[in-house]
Amino acid sequence: MKVQPISYDEYKYEVMRIYRDLRREGYYYNLLILLLEECIEHDMKVVPVYLNTGYKDDGVKRLHDRSKYADSHSLQDIIIVPEQYEYEKTTEPYVSIEVKKPDILFENGKIVKYNSLKAEGKKLEQLQEEFRHCQYIIFTDCITWYFLRSNEEINKFDICLIDDKQWKQDGIIWEKLKDKIKMTLNESKQIKV
Secondary structure: OOOOOOOHHHHHHHHHHHHHHOOOHHHHHHHHHHHHHHHOOOOEEEEEOOOOOOOOOOOOOOOOOHHHOOOOOOOOOEEEEEOOOEOOEOOOOOEEEEEOOOEEEEEOOEEEEEEOOOOOHHHHHHHHHHOOOOOEEEEEOOOEEEEEEOOOOOOOOOEEOEEOOEEOOOHHHHHHHHHHHHHHHHHHHHHHO
């Protein structure tokens, strides 16, 4: 299925609308799925797994084998997997996506405060657990983006769409973000081959 590209202006509007109206992490997932589906190759798919909880490591074989992408106590939000992935036939993901709600405040459509996402504390512990199941993780709050590889130190974010309480205005940053997603997917796919 061909995905209609989302423009940078549409994306910014949705980030602000979700914050204004809903203000929960889970409501950002569909926006990110739209963006990710635009960036994947024809032999990949984007699968939300944030609700695949409650599986215990009790030795019982289950219809859905979550152990291919998570253990019984850690769970990422979205995975990008080979096209042959199915609920009954899970595969290891190419990339895991860990999403956090942005720490932002808008008033009258203007950014009053934005604290960029940091990979530290409990968030860093969560990422380290997820690296046990996937070598590549995209960590984002929809504004700050980290493109992480296992066994590499997390120094700083790769892309931030806000600078000095303003959305970066040029379309170059938007294209750079999509290119970075595609590059990460391509690199992760090469490792699996």
